[in-house]
Amino acid sequence: MKVKITMQDIADRLNISKNSVSQALSGKDGVSEETRKLIIDAAEEMGYIYSRGRKNTEEDAGTFVILASEFAFSQRNFFGEIYLSIEKEAAKRNKRMVIQSIDKHAADHLILPPILTDQSVDGILILSHITDPYIQAVTETGIPTVLIDHHYPGIQADSILTNNRYAAYLAVQHLIDLGHTQIGFIGNIPFSPSYYERLDGYRLALYQAGIEYNPVWVFDRAKEEMDYVYDAIQGLDTQPTAWFCVNDGFGFFINSVLNKLGYHIPLDVSIVSFDNGQLSRITTPMTTTMDVDLSYFGRKAVEQLFWRIHHPEEPYVEILLRSNLILRESTQQPKA
CATH class of the missing domain: 1.10.260.40 (lambda repressor-like DNA-binding domains)
Structure with a gap:
């Protein structure tokens, strides 16, 4: 062979x-x-x-490729907007975008698409997580690469990231400022480093406020499914007065489950989620959430890729983008 x-x-x-x-x-x-x-x-x-x-120069016509897992490409509300901003920014700089979906077989067996192995692209953007060994195989081609919404210590590439710890801290601090001291957490931290960092931000906000961390109210390996969330919440002997949800999907399920169990949002329980996606806007009441500027994500990724092409020997960097709290009707002071 x-x-x-x-x-x-x-x-x-x-x-x-x-x-x-x-x-x-x-x-x-x-x-x-x-x-x-x-x-x-x-x-x-x-x-x-x-x-x-x-x-490669900014003035030369050429090609960038976007790599992502099939799952990431299916998340159209989140990554679709990032892709559109990437395409728009690349076109301004005379670069054509090629999309390449990576299925599980290719990821597991480190099968790179021909467009990479024949060195026919000028730069690579990787949306979210594929697998770390696969991303390492991509970077080993030597083609300038920027990761979007993912990072890992062993990967030699620049990353564009949400400042997850700081954003989660701000979300939980909002609940603390309202007077909540019994605050739950729900998410699946093995799914993404971003979710682990949001748990860190949650814990930091509690620590700095002098609030004891209660592991009973922390579901850090939760399944993003209605049945799982229902069983988890129903099984609690004491309900927290507020929840910080690692994304809008969990926020939607928490809202639905609490309503089914007879709780009123936000009179009985407040909810804060993350991403400011569609699910945060279709709940009743609409969910207070952390807003991620997806368009800026894409523009910044292209900008960094051009910079990397012209500065190949510079140290790799992680660029953290700030998120803003969007106040809606799902949060208020706890009942006396």
């Missing part, structure tokens, strides 16, 4: 950085002609396939 040669293999053989290999093979500035020739000779000898002499 033929072994696939990567840019990292060439870098290891020549004892240089992978970014230097990428610069040389894509025709960018940043390496000497002597080094470029050495890299090209090694690539050809080792059987590495690449597009000769491609050079």
Whole structure:
């Protein structure tokens, strides 16, 4: 079986950085002609396939690819708006966008699409989480890559993220300011690092307010399903006076379940959720939530990708975007 040669293999053989290999093979500035020739000779000898002499500038026409799991692409309300802003911003800069959905088989077996393996794109944007080994395989192509709404310590790429800890802190602080001291949390932290960070923000707000953390009211591996939420809430001996929900989906289910159990929102229980999506606006009453500027997410991702293309040797960065609290009718002071 033929072994696939990567840019990292060439870098290891020549004892240089992978970014230097990428610069040389894509025709960018940043390496000497002597080094470029050495890299090209090694690539050809080792059987590495690449597009000769491609050079990236903002003025050159070219292609960016958006990678995402099938699940992420199905979340049209959230990622659809991000994609539209990416497409619009890329078009302004003379770049064409190509969408590539990654199914479970490809993710599990680290099968990269041909558009990446033949080095025919100038940059990669990855929406949300695929798998960390798959994302690492993508970054090992040497093509400049920016992650959107995902990060992981072992991945060598820039990330554009919501400031989840700070945003969750603000959401829970709002409940505390209203007078709530019995505040529950519901979400599924293994699903995304973002959700884990929101749990951190919840705990930090309680800690700084001197409120004891009650694990009975924390469902951090919850299923985003009505039956699960119903059983979880019904099984509590004592109900909290407020809930912080890791996303609008859980906020919707908490609202529905509490109504079924005879509670009135917000008279008996207040609810705050996250994302300011459609589900936060169709509940009765509408849900107080943290707003994520999805359009800015996309614009910032494209801006960072262009920056990375022209600064391949700079340290990788995580850019945290602020969220704002949208006050609606689902929160008020607790009953005396």
